[in-house]
Amino acid sequence: MTTQAMQKFGKSQPVTRREDQRLLTGRGTYIEDSFPAGALRAFVLRSPVAHGVITHLDVAEARRAPGVAGVLTQGDLEGGMDAFMDSLVVDQLDGTPGARPARPMLAKDRVRFVGEAVAVVFADSLSQARDAAERIVLDIEDLAVKLDLAPGGVALHEGVTDNTAFDWGIGDRDATDAAFAAADHVVSLEVPDSRVIINTMEPRGCHATWDGARLHFAYSGQAVWWMKGPLAAKLGLAEDDVHVTIPDVGGAFGMKAMPYPEYFIVAHAARQFGRPVAWAAERSESMMSDHAGRDLTCHAELAFDADLKITGYRVHSRCNLGAYNSFNGQNIQTNLFSRVLTGVYNIPAAWLQVQGIYTNTTQVDAYRGAGRPEAIYVIERAIDTAARQLGVDPLDLRRRNFIARDQFPYQTVMDENYDVGDFHHVLDRLVTVADLEGFAARKAQDAEQGRLRGAGLCYYIESILGNPEETAEIEFLKGGAVNIYVGTQSNGQGHETVFAQFLADQTGLPVEDIHVIQGDSDLIPEGGGTGGSRSVTTQGTATLATVDQMVSAFTHFLAETWDIPKEDIRFEDEAFRSVSTNHVLRLSEVAELAREAGREDLMRHRAKAKLPGRSFPNGAHLAEIVIDPETGQTQLDRYTVVDDFGNLINPLLAEGQVHGGVAQGVGQLLMEAVHYDASGQLLTASFMDYAIPRANDLPMVAFHSEPLPSTQNPMGMKGCGEAGTVGAMAAVANAVQDALWPCGSRQVDMPLTPLKLWEMLHEEDRA
Numbered sequence: 001m002t003t004q005a006m007q008k009f010g011k012s013q014p015v016t017r018r019e020d021q022r023l024l025t026g027r028g029t030y031i032e033d034s035f036p037a038g039a040l041r042a043f044v045l046r047s048p049v050a051h052g053v054i055t056h057l058d059v060a061e062a063r064r065a066p067g068v069a070g071v072l073t074q075g076d077l078e079g080g081m082d083a084f085m086d087s088l089v090v091d092q093l094d095g096t097p098g099a100r101p102a103r104p105m106l107a108k109d110r111v112r113f114v115g116e117a118v119a120v121v122f123a124d125s126l127s128q129a130r131d132a133a134e135r136i137v138l139d140i141e142d143l144a145v146k147l148d149l150a151p152g153g154v155a156l157h158e159g160v161t162d163n164t165a166f167d168w169g170i171g172d173r174d175a176t177d178a179a180f181a182a183a184d185h186v187v188s189l190e191v192p193d194s195r196v197i198i199n200t201m202e203p204r205g206c207h208a209t210w211d212g213a214r215l216h217f218a219y220s221g222q223a224v225w226w227m228k229g230p231l232a233a234k235l236g237l238a239e240d241d242v243h244v245t246i247p248d249v250g251g252a253f254g255m256k257a258m259p260y261p262e263y264f265i266v267a268h269a270a271r272q273f274g275r276p277v278a279w280a281a282e283r284s285e286s287m288m289s290d291h292a293g294r295d296l297t298c299h300a301e302l303a304f305d306a307d308l309k310i311t312g313y314r315v316h317s318r319c320n321l322g323a324y325n326s327f328n329g330q331n332i333q334t335n336l337f338s339r340v341l342t343g344v345y346n347i348p349a350a351w352l353q354v355q356g357i358y359t360n361t362t363q364v365d366a367y368r369g370a371g372r373p374e375a376i377y378v379i380e381r382a383i384d385t386a387a388r389q390l391g392v393d394p395l396d397l398r399r400r401n402f403i404a405r406d407q408f409p410y411q412t413v414m415d416e417n418y419d420v421g422d423f424h425h426v427l428d429r430l431v432t433v434a435d436l437e438g439f440a441a442r443k444a445q446d447a448e449q450g451r452l453r454g455a456g457l458c459y460y461i462e463s464i465l466g467n468p469e470e471t472a473e474i475e476f477l478k479g480g481a482v483n484i485y486v487g488t489q490s491n492g493q494g495h496e497t498v499f500a501q502f503l504a505d506q507t508g509l510p511v512e513d514i515h516v517i518q519g520d521s522d523l524i525p526e527g528g529g530t531g532g533s534r535s536v537t538t539q540g541t542a543t544l545a546t547v548d549q550m551v552s553a554f555t556h557f558l559a560e561t562w563d564i565p566k567e568d569i570r571f572e573d574e575a576f577r578s579v580s581t582n583h584v585l586r587l588s589e590v591a592e593l594a595r596e597a598g599r600e601d602l603m604r605h606r607a608k609a610k611l612p613g614r615s616f617p618n619g620a621h622l623a624e625i626v627i628d629p630e631t632g633q634t635q636l637d638r639y640t641v642v643d644d645f646g647n648l649i650n651p652l653l654a655e656g657q658v659h660g661g662v663a664q665g666v667g668q669l670l671m672e673a674v675h676y677d678a679s680g681q682l683l684t685a686s687f688m689d690y691a692i693p694r695a696n697d698l699p700m701v702a703f704h705s706e707p708l709p710s711t712q713n714p715m716g717m718k719g720c721g722e723a724g725t726v727g728a729m730a731a732v733a734n735a736v737q738d739a740l741w742p743c744g745s746r747q748v749d750m751p752l753t754p755l756k757l758w759e760m761l762h763e764e765d766r767a
Contacts, residue, residue, distance in 0.1 A: 014652030042279035043129035050680020067128035087325035098166030101157035105261035112323035115288030179312025183303035202250025205280035223529020246519035254366030293367025322363035336371025380730035434640035454739025458730035465532030487527020508574025533719030619643035632758030661724020
């Protein structure tokens with residue numbers, strides 16, 4: 001959209017993504033496109049067994065193979081760097097820190113999951129590296145395998161009792177127990193949340209170059225600074241001697257946020273061999289070695305009084321950490337889960353207790369929403385089940401327990417401060433736009449054809465996480481172009497469009513002249529990266545702060561140039577105007593005037609801003625599904641969303657984020673099934689065995705906006721990147737439950753595959 005069109009139709013328009021033309025015509029630069037010429041290629045030899053003692057590891061023949069520059073094992077790494085991965089841990093109920101077993105970058109003495117890296121071969125070509133890896137002699141003595149989420153089993157780590165990493169809790173246990181003791185009704189539900197393999201379009205990859213004094217490291221990730229500091233620390237370098245860049249990224253979803261062993265090993269190899277080194281994972285390799293998502297089971301209980309008001313909420317969960325701690329693994333189902341534990345409900349007492357369990361599987365860490373989708377899934381499944389057991393309408397039970405608009409700002413029992421919300425209004429709008437009144441007729445029509453139709457509601461709320469600080473820098477170039485340097489990182493969300501559009505909205509600069517610069521630690525000294533749906537609120541706030549600083553600087557310059565008091569100058573209607581004269585100049589014209597005057601100091605403007613608090617996007621999802629009892633096949637027939645994202649910069653991009661999030665939530669709920677056999681082999685390590693949604697699995701998602709501006713940033717915005725996933729899982733599960741409830745099925749657990757549904761519907765026949 002041109003500047004003239006924006007002026008005609010106003011700000012915050014649904015502008016189409018400017019980067020799509022480049023990316024969809026093959027002109028994107030992803031990590032493999034940026035591999036340096038002549039780089040050594042790395043191939044990772046991974047453990048073929050889930051648990052065992054390494055009795056013999058011989059890489060001598062591989063080192064002598066054609067084209068091989070070297071082979072690295074854990075022993076080699078320990079001689080030249082800090083070769084162990086870092087992780088955050090939580091404080092347990094007894095005040096002691098959670099377990100932090102040593103995690104070597106390459107397996108040392110013992111392997112603990114299929115796919116764990118054991119050795120890395122570096123050769124002139126990938127085929128040579130792969131061939132050389134076949135010459136490595138690796139003997140492993142199998143040990144018993146632990147896959148379940150019960151404490152105990154074969155010990156994975158010395159010093160970790162019962163394979164339990166932590167026993168953690170939050171809330172008021174005594175008050176919650178008292179509420180249950182006095183309750184008129186108690187409803188309980190077991191809520192499994194199955195493991196997900198996080199399949200980005202572009203698998204992980206990286207490359208590194210050492211010039212003798214400085215390291216350049218590039219990777220497909222979510223923030224350059226999340227690797228800059230750790231690389232410097234592990235390799236013993238000063239941070240100024242590490243330059244990190246990120247090219248175009250083909251999806252991340254939290255999986256690419258954390259450091260992985262391959263990144264440090266590639267950087268170390270570049271320095272050791274004196275040549276650029278590059279590595280990219282293949283699809284099955286990624287499915288075995290990328291950290292997974294979700295994977296927990298919760299026992300949830302709701303206490304009600306005689307008027308069906310919730311008086312207490314109690315959740316006890318066990319979460320799978322995998323074989324080791326991933327960097328943020330212990331935080332996901334504890335601190336992050338607790339942020340929205342009680343959802344949108346006025347619950348006076350709650351208690352959450354979580355145990356983290358080590359198993360012989362890949363590590364588990366952040367996946368789109370990171371703890372918040374899991375928490376909302378539990379509360380929304382529990383309240384829907386409670387409504388059915390208590391004989392009331394699920395919408396009515398929610399309305400009875402919503403936090404009312406006049407209760408805001410609302411301090412939850414988890415110590416979150418919800419600033420604004422109007423849940424009754426959003427739900428009323430959903431009932432209208434989803435044509436819920438017409439559901440009975442649609443259900444009857446399907447029944448005539450022998451099909452089961454169900455409608456499911458989820459009302460979610462999300463707590464926007466991540467660093468509340470961000471920077472922005474605006475640079476005026478010769479010829480009229482403008483660069484804006486941002487501290488966030490696009491992974492495909494459309495940042496090049498939305499940040500240029502926002503700057504144009506605030507300044508009147510032609511949007512076609514604005515270029516978004518990201519992903520370079522030399523050009524952008526600090527930033528918070530992308531994660532937790534923080535980008536639009538933090539980067540927008542930083543951009544506003546920079547614009548204010550820039551306007552002030554140019555106002556002083558014009559006061560000197562026009563020889564008038566600075567108080568006589570206003571920046572309004574996208575131009576500088578003098579109150580006492582007829583002087584009017586657009587911002588781009590003032591910048592050019594300053595350049596001609598030799599004021600190079602006015603060509604760059606930088607500011608840093610910090611949000612005073614989190615924003616809380618919320619909304620209602622309604623799914624309608626149709627089940628064929630003869631086959632168990634489920635068709636997601638209708639899907640309607642009403643979201644309160646606050647004020648939107650670009651409604652089109654916000655809607656796209658919702659569509660993508662819904663697809664991932666639906667995928668987990670209906671088809672994404674991770675299977676390990678009894679020996680710990682991953683049986684679903686390809687798209688032949690692991691299903692993800694296709695276009696024909698989803699209806700058109702109807703998106704509606706009901707904004708109530710946030711008070712926690714000057715634009716009144718709320719993050720939207722993960723909201724679709726947060727709402728989708730419970731909406732679809734509740735729809736399936738609604739369809740099957742008349743058939744006597746009282747428990748539906750993901751993934752709700754056709755086979756599982758058929759078996760539920762024909763259980764009596766099979767018996």
